[in-house]
Amino acid sequence: MHEVRPKVLKIAETTINAGSIRAMLEDLDGMTEHMDTVLQGSSSAEAITEVAGRICYRSYGVGVNPNITKVRTDSKEYFANTLSKGDGSIFEHASVTFAFLNVSRILTHELVRHRVGVAISQESMRYVRITDLGMWLPDELSVEQRMLMRMAIQDAEHNYQKIEKTFDWNKMTMTQKKAATSALRRIIPDGIATNIVWTTNHRNLRHVLEMRTDPAAEIEIRMVFDEVGKNCQELVAKYISRFRATSTGRWPWLVEGCITEEGMSTVDHPAHYNTGPMEVIDLIEGFA
Numbered sequence: 292m293h294e295v296r297p298k299v300l301k302i303a304e305t306t307i308n309a310g311s312i313r314a315m316l317e318d319l320d321g322m323t324e325h326m327d328t329v330l331q332g333s334s335s336a337e338a339i340t341e342v343a344g345r346i347c348y349r350s351y352g353v354g355v356n357p358n359i360t361k362v363r364t365d366s367k368e369y370f371a372n373t374l375s376k377g378d379g380s381i382f383e384h385a386s387v388t389f390a391f392l393n394v395s396r397i398l399t400h401e402l403v404r405h406r407v408g409v410a411i412s413q414e415s416m417r418y419v420r421i422t423d424l425g426m427w428l429p430d431e432l433s434v435e436q437r438m439l440m441r442m443a444i445q446d447a448e449h450n451y452q453k454i455e456k457t458f459d460w461n462k463m464t465m466t467q468k469k470a471a472t473s474a475l476r477r478i479i480p481d482g483i484a485t486n487i488v489w490t491t492n493h494r495n496l497r498h499v500l501e502m503r504t505d506p507a508a509e510i511e512i513r514m515v516f517d518e519v520g521k522n523c524q525e526l527v528a529k530y531i532s533r534f535r536a537t538s539t540g541r542w543p544w545l546v547e548g549c550i551t552e553e554g555m556s557t558v559d560h561p562a563h564y565n566t567g568p569m570e571v572i573d574l575i576e577g578f579a
């Protein structure tokens with residue numbers, strides 16, 4: 292048995308082809324000063340989201356759609372307005388991929404409950420036979436508790452190895468090995484460290500980020516999504532900047548109409564298991 296720590300790596304993200312977007316906007320008479328600013332001053336994810344959004348109303352600038360007499364030329368305001376209307380679909384164009392390494396099967400089981408807008412590839416416990424059981428033990432355990440936990444894990448590992456030795460692995464086909472490996476995993480604790488690659492679109496990213504950093508969420512997934520939040524603030528500052536780490540470690544998604552003058556929400560957020568009022572430590576520029 293060896294102790295590990297969960298690790299979060301952002302391994303891929305949306306990249307635009309700015310030249311093609313320029314060509315597209317020129318075709319649409321939409322290559323305005325504002326769109327030029329978007330292409331030069333935004334991340335790829337922000338740019339594709341705004342470009343996709345503005346195609347709906349031809350709102351690249353004043354004069355393109357005669358029905359429109361003014362447009363928001365601040366991207367943050369544009370996103371804030373879109374979010375306040377609940378128009379989430381434009382945030383589905385950009386995606387991000389994370390590798391979550393050394394996370395438990397407890398975490399991955401919770402993660403896969405978020406079904407929408409995701410792609411998932413997880414290490415197989417049918418193909419991969421365990422040789423040394425890795426596990427993260429929560430930091431708040433006392434020295435004695437850690438010792439007892441380690442002993443319990445070593446027991447499971449010992450029993451696993453005892454049963455493993457009863458098979459003649461060298462004479463088995465891959466199909467037989469898979470069946471035996473799958474049978475053996477049944478005695479392995481849920482806390483076993485595993486690896487998973489998780490891709491999501493930004494609409495779902497916002498949702499899961501909020502749900503899984505809630506104080507009511509499990510400690511490991513909170514830790515991991517705290518890292519996800521930090522990684523994504525750089526990526527999409529113009530709309531993930533609406534998240535702010537609070538003193539409880541939560542990343543609330545500010546909901547229009549929920550914030551009082553004191554900066555505290557008086558209503559439960561509609562979308563999750565809320566344990567109390569939303570805490571807002573920092574009203575975001577442009578929202579105050």
Ligand SMILES: Cc1cc2nc3c(=O)[nH]c(=O)nc-3n(C[C@H](O)[C@H](O)[C@H](O)COP(=O)(O)OP(=O)(O)OC[C@H]3O[C@@H](n4cnc5c(N)ncnc54)[C@H](O)[C@@H]3O)c2cc1C
Nearest residue numbers: 404405406407495498499502503505507508509562563564
């Ligand atoms: C703190 C916490 C504690 C939890 N405790 C438990 C527990 O004790 N037991 C348990 O079983 N689960 C528990 N869960 C998991 C929870 O029940 C959900 O399965 C999980 O949060 C994913 O649901 P979601 O609404 O976020 O769905 P997602 O799959 O993330 O979907 C996002 C949104 O898309 C929409 N959507 C998705 N699928 C559909 C659909 N089929 N039809 C219509 N609309 C859809 C919904 O608006 C949904 O909110 C817990 C979650 C959290 C955050």
